[in-house]
Amino acid sequence: MAISFYKYQGTGNDFVMVDNRKHNFPAEDEALVKSLCDRRTGVGADGLILLQDHPDYDFEMVYYNADGRVGSMCGNGGRCAVRFARQLGVIEDVACFLAADGEHQASVERDLIQLKMNDVKEVEQVGEDYYLNTGSPHYVRFVEDVQALDVYEEGRAVRYNDRFKAVGTNVNFVQRLSENEIYVRTYERGVEDETLSCGTGVTACALVASLKGFNSPVKVKTLGGELEVSFERTEEGGFKHIYLIGPAKLVFTGSIPLQS
Numbered sequence: 001m002a003i004s005f006y007k008y009q010g011t012g013n014d015f016v017m018v019d020n021r022k023h024n025f026p027a028e029d030e031a032l033v034k035s036l037c038d039r040r041t042g043v044g045a046d047g048l049i050l051l052q053d054h055p056d057y058d059f060e061m062v063y064y065n066a067d068g069r070v071g072s073m074c075g076n077g078g079r080c081a082v083r084f085a086r087q088l089g090v091i092e093d094v095a096c097f098l099a100a101d102g103e104h105q106a107s108v109e110r111d112l113i114q115l116k117m118n119d120v121k122e123v124e125q126v127g128e129d130y131y132l133n134t135g136s137p138h139y140v141r142f143v144e145d146v147q148a149l150d151v152y153e154e155g156r157a158v159r160y161n162d163r164f165k166a167v168g169t170n171v172n173f174v175q176r177l178s179e180n181e182i183y184v185r186t187y188e189r190g191v192e193d194e195t196l197s198c199g200t201g202v203t204a205c206a207l208v209a210s211l212k213g214f215n216s217p218v219k220v221k222t223l224g225g226e227l228e229v230s231f232e233r234t235e236e237g238g239f240k241h242i243y244l245i246g247p248a249k250l251v252f253t254g255s256i257p258l259q260s
């Protein structure tokens with residue numbers, strides 16, 4: 001037996017996408033998901049996404065980290081899932097879909113996908129750093145020179161500290177580039193390495209930038225390309241009407257032989 005897959009990427013965060021509307025993908029097989037994401041012995045990806053039918057939504061996105069475990073929300077993956085749904089003919093230019101953190105609306109405009117993220121109620125300050133959940137948990141630290149940083153080492157120091165070692169966290173390092181632009185590098189939980197970009201991380205960093213005086217929209221550079229985040233602040237210290245805007249592209253398609 002074989003399963004068709006599609007490889008997508010959004011600002012360099014890459015995903016194996018599978019049309020699982022017929023429920024023929026053995027998603028409970030953690031080792032299979034992990035091996036497909038392996039960059040030497042598999043397709044190679046930061047995560048795997050199943051697109052499934054849902055009675056109340058255009059589709060459901062089920063996200064797995066590269067380690068094979070079912071994950072939380074993925075912002076770059078969400079944009080890729082919208083592009084994939086459009087290619088499959090599941091949607092046209094707008095979508096309302098379900099992900100791990102609930103409902104998301106999205107629209108497609110040429111190369112760009114605008115993805116609505118869930119409201120953020122609070123941002124915790126941790127010393128000079130910040131911790132918030134934008135669908136996935138994100139630790140945010142502003143630094144002077146993000147290019148010079150060893151993101152792997154510094155990221156792991158936070159990821160495996162006493163607070164986070166059991167549940168994990170993504171760790172973002174941010175440099176201010178100008179009054180409306182930041183540069184973000186992210187150590188991703190579940191990949192356990194730096195990725196080229198992380199959508200929920202970029203969103204988290206833009207919201208923290210707002211606390212530091214930035215206005216919406218915030219432009220964000222990553223190793224894998226550029227994104228934009230727009231938002232409104234709430235009177236209670238949170239954020240609403242949060243949109244992550246950026247590209248999502250099909251890279252190639254293929255077929256996976258499955259041992260029966």
Ligand SMILES: N[C@H](CCC[C@H](N)C(=O)O)C(=O)O
Binds near residue numbers: 072075190201
């Ligand atoms: N790459 C994703 C984040 C995946 C979240 C995952 N790494 C975790 O929190 O376990 C993004 O674009 O938002």
